[in-house]
Amino acid sequence: MFLEEIIGEVKLENIDFECKGVLNREDIVGWLKTIAGFANARGGDFYIGVENKTNKLIGFDRLEADNERNYFNNQVNEHLIPRPQMNISFLKYEFRSKERFIIKIHIEESIIKPIILKYQGIPSIYMRRDGFTNGATYEEIIDMSIKSNPTQYDVLVSNQKYDFNDFKKLRFFYALHNDGKELSEKALKSMGFYNEDNYLMNGAALFSDNYNGEKTMVQCSVFSGFNKGSERIITVNRFNGNIIDVIDYTMTFIKQRMNHSIIKNMNSHENIDSYPERALFEGIINAIAHRDYYLDGTQIQIDMFKDRLEISSPGGFYKGERIEKTYNLSGIISKRRNELISNVLVACNVMEAAGTGFDKIIEDYKNASISHKPYICSSSDHFTLVLPDLTYAEGVEDSGFSYVTFAPALNGTNLDEKVLSVCYAHAHKASDIAKKVGVSDSTYFRKNVLENLVKNNYLIKSKISRAVFYKTNSDLVVLD
Numbered sequence: 392m393f394l395e396e397i398i399g400e401v402k403l404e405n406i407d408f409e410c411k412g413v414l415n416r417e418d419i420v421g422w423l424k425t426i427a428g429f430a431n432a433r434g435g436d437f438y439i440g441v442e443n444k445t446n447k448l449i450g451f452d453r454l455e456a457d458n459e460r461n462y463f464n465n466q467v468n469e470h471l472i473p474r475p476q477m478n479i480s481f482l483k484y485e486f487r488s489k490e491r492f493i494i495k496i497h498i499e500e501s502i503i504k505p506i507i508l509k510y511q512g513i514p515s516i517y518m519r520r521d522g523f524t525n526g527a528t529y530e531e532i533i534d535m536s537i538k539s540n541p542t543q544y545d546v547l548v549s550n551q552k553y554d555f556n557d558f559k560k561l562r563f564f565y566a567l568h569n570d571g572k573e574l575s576e577k578a579l580k581s582m583g584f585y586n587e588d589n590y591l592m593n594g595a596a597l598f599s600d601n602y603n604g605e606k607t608m609v610q611c612s613v614f615s616g617f618n619k620g621s622e623r624i625i626t627v628n629r630f631n632g633n634i635i636d637v638i639d640y641t642m643t644f645i646k647q648r649m650n651h652s653i654i655k656n657m658n659s660h661e662n663i664d665s666y667p668e669r670a671l672f673e674g675i676i677n678a679i680a681h682r683d684y685y686l687d688g689t690q691i692q693i694d695m696f697k698d699r700l701e702i703s704s705p706g707g708f709y710k711g712e713r714i715e716k717t718y719n720l721s722g723i724i725s726k727r728r729n730e731l732i733s734n735v736l737v738a739c740n741v742m743e744a745a746g747t748g749f750d751k752i753i754e755d756y757k758n759a760s761i762s763h764k765p766y767i768c769s770s771s772d773h774f775t776l777v778l779p780d781l782t783y784a785e786g787v788e789d790s791g792f793s794y795v796t797f798a799p800a801l802n803g804t805n806l807d808e809k810v811l812s813v814c815y816a817h818a819h820k821a822s823d824i825a826k827k828v829g830v831s832d833s834t835y836f837r838k839n840v841l842e843n844l845v846k847n848n849y850l851i852k853s854k855i856s857r858a859v860f861y862k863t864n865s866d867l868v869v870l871d
Contacts, residue, residue: 394446407435428519430475430501440493450491474687504535512796544684545594553585594731608690667755678704720749762786800847818862
């Protein structure tokens with residue numbers, strides 16, 4: 392049998408149609424890039440269980456079809472950012488008196504572009520053209536970015552009906568921070584909590600008592616030392632629930648695990664917590680308010696180290712500049728990504744009506760030493776607030792290295808990460824690199840480390856006069 396027999400039309404592989412007999416587990420990128428390419432172009436239909444080129448039906452039994460669908464969903468959630476809009480359905484047919492199924496996936500043209508395929512830490516952007524999927528050109532990426540002006544996620548209409556009784560936790564939270572005042576239905580309506588047909592907005596649904604989806608996922612981790620790469624992980628907890636529960640859970644997790652010290656002065660004793668409670672609360676509220684809720688498969692990351700707490704939220708600052716590292720928190724300008732969620736938090740008196748709320752954090756750390764000052768950094772896909780541990784006398788350890796992500800190099804060494812970090816922003820000579828990573832400028836270092844990274848395309852080698860410089864290839868290595 393052939394596909395045409397069950398869908399009633401002749402299909403040839405073109406810009407909006409492709410088939411796979413089965414999803415290749417050994418070449419995930421090979422088919423994921425097609426899904427991303429469809430979403431970045433004008434959408435398309437992707438059939439699984441249909442032989443490529445011939446459209447011959449291979450199909451699955453009921454259990455196999457369900458497993459294949461689940462595998463597809465898991466890989467899309469893990470590797471495509473944001474998840475494209477799509478509809479998955481099963482098409483049933485009979486072969487030799489037995490039921491068989493093929494899977495049809497209809498991918499919509501994404502309202503947010505570009506859709507990024509991230510595999511082994513390396514991001515790529517693909518475009519569908521004339522029956523083939525290839526890397527997007529620079530001009531196509533610019534064009535996608537210019538045309539992509541999506542409506543904020545939280546003000547889109549959900550499929551959930553409004554019921555005032557579904558928001559007991561929000562109402563309690565509101566009263567707690569407003570001297571017992573009650574949150575009224577009129578106030579919710581004035582904020583645009585639901586539409587004229589009584590359907591909740593997406594952002595409102597995240598406050599519902601019964602919300603348990605992954606849009607609000609938070610992962611809290613405790614490390615024994617100063618970084619993720621080389622230290623033992625003590626605890627990793629994941630939690631998702633409504634926004635109020637996420638705030639409470641995250642605050643409790645940190646407060647139960649942070650240090651408390653008593654500082655003796657001339658005539659008094661002062662209790663010191665690792666992180667001032669107000670600064671901690673502001674950091675968590677900010678991460679929730681400015682999170683990019685379009686990014687499926689991501690989570691707010693809470694990482695506790697020996698010397699600091701890092702609060703990372705998916706999505707860079709909305710319409711703000713990328714910031715490598717700054718202590719000038721009050722100088723950060725960022726527009727609101729989630730107007731409805733922010734308005735609810737402002738009404739609850741836990742967020743500033745204007746600005747980022749970082750001024751309170753600065754105030755709580757005003758008497759801290761330079762090594763105990765909070766700072767922030769952001770990239771295209773996340774921003775991170777760092778709160779130094781006030782009970783750790785030495786302050787934040789600064790290794791001088793940025794954290795980078797890359798697939799391990801063939802014949803790689805334990806110096807690869809430091810070298811790629813040193814050379815990420817600026818090109819350096821071999822002798823300078825050796826000095827920065829703390830080794831001698833030996834033949835071994837040049838041949839087995841630098842030249843091996845050049846061979847694997849992680850370092851770009853160039854010559855200026857007689858001097859040789861090395862620069863990290865940012866297409867294969869990304870900042871973590």
